[in-house]
Amino acid sequence: xxxxxxxxxxxxxxxxxxxxxxxxxxxxxxxxxxxxxxxxxxxxxxxxxxxxxxxxxxxxxxxxxxxxxxxxxxxxxxxxxxxxxxxxxxxxxxxxxxxxxxxxxxxxxxxxxxxxxxxxxxxxxxxxxxxxxxxxxxxxxxxxxxxxxxxxxxxxxxxxxxxxxxxxxxxxxxxxxxxxxxxxxxxxxxxxxxxxxxxxxxxxxxxxxxxxxxxxxxxxxxxxxxxxxxxxxxxxxxxxxxxxxxxxxxxxxxxxxxxxxxxxxxxxxxxxxxxxxxxxxxxxxxxxxxxxxxxxxxxxxxxxxxxxxxxxxxxxxxxxxxxxxxxxxxxxxxxxxxxxxxxxxxxx
Numbered sequence: 001x002x003x004x005x006x007x008x009x010x011x012x013x014x015x016x017x018x019x020x021x022x023x024x025x026x027x028x029x030x031x032x033x034x035x036x037x038x039x040x041x042x043x044x045x046x047x048x049x050x051x052x053x054x055x056x057x058x059x060x061x062x063x064x065x066x067x068x069x070x071x072x073x074x075x076x077x078x079x080x081x082x083x084x085x086x087x088x089x090x091x092x093x094x095x096x097x098x099x100x101x102x103x104x105x106x107x108x109x110x111x112x113x114x115x116x117x118x119x120x121x122x123x124x125x126x127x128x129x130x131x132x133x134x135x136x137x138x139x140x141x142x143x144x145x146x147x148x149x150x151x152x153x154x155x156x157x158x159x160x161x162x163x164x165x166x167x168x169x170x171x172x173x174x175x176x177x178x179x180x181x182x183x184x185x186x187x188x189x190x191x192x193x194x195x196x197x198x199x200x201x202x203x204x205x206x207x208x209x210x211x212x213x214x215x216x217x218x219x220x221x222x223x224x225x226x227x228x229x230x231x232x233x234x235x236x237x238x239x240x241x242x243x244x245x246x247x248x249x250x251x252x253x254x255x256x257x258x259x260x261x262x263x264x265x266x267x268x269x270x271x272x273x274x275x276x277x278x279x280x281x282x283x284x285x286x287x288x289x290x291x292x293x294x295x296x297x298x299x300x301x302x303x304x305x306x307x308x309x310x311x312x313x314x315x316x317x318x319x320x321x322x323x324x325x326x327x328x329x330x331x332x333x334x335x336x337x338x339x340x341x342x343x344x345x346x347x348x
Contacts, residue, residue, distance in 0.1 A: 001122045002044070004057070004112055006066075009093040013117060015063045017044045018125045021228030024243045025156035026058060028286060029105050034078065035152070037061065038107035056111045057119065061100060064110050066091045069100070076103035086113050131207045131224070131231065134244060138225045140252055141245035143180060148277030150284070157243035158184045159289035161220060164240035165202060166192055166308065167299040168218055172199035180250050181220070184283045188290075192308060202240070204250060211235035222247035287316060 001016035022045040026038060039045065039060040049055035073087035074080040079102035080087055086096035088110070097116045102108045143154045162185060165174055175198035176186040185202070203212050205219035212219050212235045221231035222244040230241045242250075294300060294309055 001042075001125050003120050003122060004044075004059070004117050005120050006090040006093060006095060006097055007116050007118050008090060008095040011066050011090055011092040012120075013064065013066050013090065013097060013112070014044075014059060015042070015065060016122060017042055017059055017063055019043070020045055020226050021224065022047055022058070024160050024223075024289065025107065025153050025286075026109070027288075027292070028107060028152060028156050029288060030152035030155060030286070032104050034102075034104055035107045038109040039063075054114065056114055057117075058109050058111050061102070061108055061110050064088070064098065064100075067097060070096065074100075078104040079106075081106065082111070086116065134207055134222065134224070135248060135252075138244045138248060140248035141243075142249055142253070143184060143246075143283070144277050144279060146277065148279060150279050150281070152286075153243065154184060154246055155284065155286040156289045157246040158188075158283075159286035160293045161185065161240050161242045162188050162192075162285050163290050163293035163297065165189060165218055167294065167297050167305060168238045168240065169193055169200060171304050172196075174198055174218065175201040177202060177204075180253070184285070187282065188285050192312070203237070204247075205233050205235075205237070205239075206231045206247060206251065209251060212237040220247065220250075287312070 001018050003012055003016055004014040005012055020040075020043045023038060026045070026047065037060050039058060041060050041062055044057050044059040044063070046057045047055045067088040068091050070087045070089055073084040073096075075082075075084045080100050081103040082099045082101040086099050088098040088100050089096050095116055097113055099111045099113070100109075101111065141151060141153055143151055145151050165185070166189070171193065173193050173196045174189050176182050176189055181202065181204075189202075200216045200218050201214070203214075203217045203219055205212050205217075206221045211233065215236045217235075217237040219233045219235070219237040219239045220242045221233055221239045223230055223241045225244045230239060233239045291309060291313055294305065297305075299305055300309070
């Protein structure tokens with residue numbers, strides 16, 4: 001397992017942690033609620049950055065050691081939004097080393113500044129990469145939370161998958177099968193691509209599912225949550241990575257989102273459970289994740305994809321969230337990098 005150390009004085013800054021894949025919802029902004037911790041305790045991930053070079057590393061706040069908060073850099077609404085740069089300093093030498101983010105609408109996380117910290121390798125720990133164990137290491141994620149809202153992780157996962165579908169579409173219509181994918185993915189696909197007979201069709205593929213035989217298929221396949229490996233589809237179809245927890249729900253769950261059944265309850269059957277939660281709004285794929293993912297794809301060099309990127313960045317797309325996300329919240333214009341701020345968030 002590895003530890004983070006200060007580049008200035010070599011002080012240890014973290015508990016032993018093991019590297020895993022960067023979650024698709026890293027750096028996500030969603031709504032106005034206080035969000036959970038991004039990383040599991042004992043793990044960290046590295047954001048490769050636009051050019052593929054290693055960038056800032058993220059870990060759980062509870063895994064940090066030997067740092068002190070810099071109050072003058074703690075912008076935000078309900079916490080720190082990270083817009084003022086590193087707000088955690090090394091206790092031993094005072095060097096700003098990391099950025100704590102815990103404002104409303106942000107996942108709670110700590111981004112270590114790659115220029116002020118380094119990773120000291122420790123004893124190697126084997127990270128399971130067996131696809132047959134996927135269901136044991138990752139739980140299916142329903143699209144609707146117990147409170148009846150769209151889960152933000154679905155917003156991020158669908159936003160990233162949307163970028164892959166659009167990039168592989170060649171600018172032609174794409175068909176999305178009925179079920180949860182139609183409810184969550186289809187609206188944005190239809191908004192970004194022209195109408196007409198579909199040139200390609202989205203299909204679900206992966207462990208335990210048939211290999212797509214149609215070479216025009218766009219295979220939605222899982223990304224391993226530990227290694228970041230994309231499921232290898234050997235049928236010749238182009239693959240679109242999808243978050244494993246979301247993929248498992250689509251692969252194992254019902255085809256349709258839960259809804260009240262018609263008709264009467266049979267005689268002698270007593271039911272007192274509440275109705276399944278139903279969101280009050282249409283699903284909105286995460287706009288920021290879509291734009292970030294699209295800009296990092298090799299196909300982004302194509303002029304038509306750049307035009308889509310610029311149009312979406314300027315006016316959004318049908319199904320894209322506003323700046324406040326699907327649940328409302330603050331409005332743009334407040335300085336400081338918290339809810340509604342236009343200031344960037346990051347480790348430096």
